Amino acid sequence: MHTESSNRKTVSAKVQVMKRLMAERTFLLQMMKKYARGQAVAVRLGRQLQKVNTAVQHHLKEYNLLEGSKMPYPDKLDLDSLKSLEVLASVPEELQRLLIDLYETKERCEEEIELIACDMRSTNCFYMKQQEAVLTSFERAESDVHRAVLLLEGLNIERCILHLRNMSSNVSIVNEVPLHFHKKLQLDLLSVEQEIPSILGNLVSDEYLLEQLDEEGSESMDSYPSSDKADDIEMDI
Known part of the structure; x- marks a missing residue:
């Protein structure tokens, strides 16, 4: 020593x-x-x-x-x-310290970039597994309604994959995105981004319309007299 x-x-x-x-x-x-x-x-x-x-x-x-x-x-x-x-x-000591701080900040930024890249790869793997699971369910679905719901879910997952790919242009995640569901509808990449929000919006609108119809139906049923009240009305007559 x-x-x-x-x-x-x-x-x-x-x-x-x-x-x-x-x-x-x-x-x-x-x-x-x-x-x-x-x-x-x-x-x-x-x-x-x-x-x-x-x-x-x-x-x-x-x-x-x-x-x-x-x-x-x-x-x-x-x-x-x-x-x-x-x-x-x-070089003045104060400037040396500043340069050292800047260098350490640069090193930390590079570490953060690598961590974000790892998170993006992990998220991409998650979406790919989700896509595979939905695709398997879609191929096994027996009813048109079930297939339609799974198709919308698959399109939404593929939109997330595309969005992630666009965000990570400087990070190598996947060479090619397998867009199985958009191919079933013969959509190009641009159409996937443009059509899915409107499809989902229409789906929400349809659900809202069904709820409104159910409520109106309930109110209409309430307006009809019950069997007991009907008997009373007949007795009065």
């Missing part, structure tokens, strides 16, 4: 030294741009830059020879990797 802690301190110290050298290197490069090549100042800056480059290469070699874990830094570093570390070091 002590060896691991000591190794981490060594790695961290080595990286900090290389960061400082890279910052100095960047400063020297920026300064050299301000002077024409051959000027005395440019020559001195060039010599200093060469010393810094030599020191960077030396520390890079020592770092890459270190054994053990170097987390959170890479196991091997080169000049390009050091440039990335230098850029990271120049």
Whole structure:
């Protein structure tokens, strides 16, 4: 444990030294741009830059020879990797925290998307099983009324399957939706979406009409005198 802690301190110290050298290197490069090549100042800056480059290469070699874990830094570093570390070091800590939060949010969003995709696949399997069960019952139905009810139920299930497929355009659920019930009515996909609500609406309207007829029939029956009252009326006559 002590060896691991000591190794981490060594790695961290080595990286900090290389960061400082890279910052100095960047400063020297920026300064050299301000002077024409051959000027005395440019020559001195060039010599200093060469010393810094030599020191960077030396520390890079020592770092890459270190054994053990170097987390959170890479196991091997080169000049390009050091440039990335230098850029990271120049980013304010507050901005670094914001970037980390955004990255974690992105990861959580991807997890949520995958969970939703799993739920959609599960829901699709449920509808497919329901469709299969209704289709089996439809094929075994003996009366036209029973088949009509099962046909409406099957069409509604297939509408749910289509709606789920449209919602999950970016999620692979099924390659082809077997629309058994809409084929029985020779409907295309658009017709399924358009016709089912009207069919179901008509079914509700028919049920309401039947209820109204039943109520009116009951009221009509109540208006007729009972057998006892009829006898009384005959006696009065």
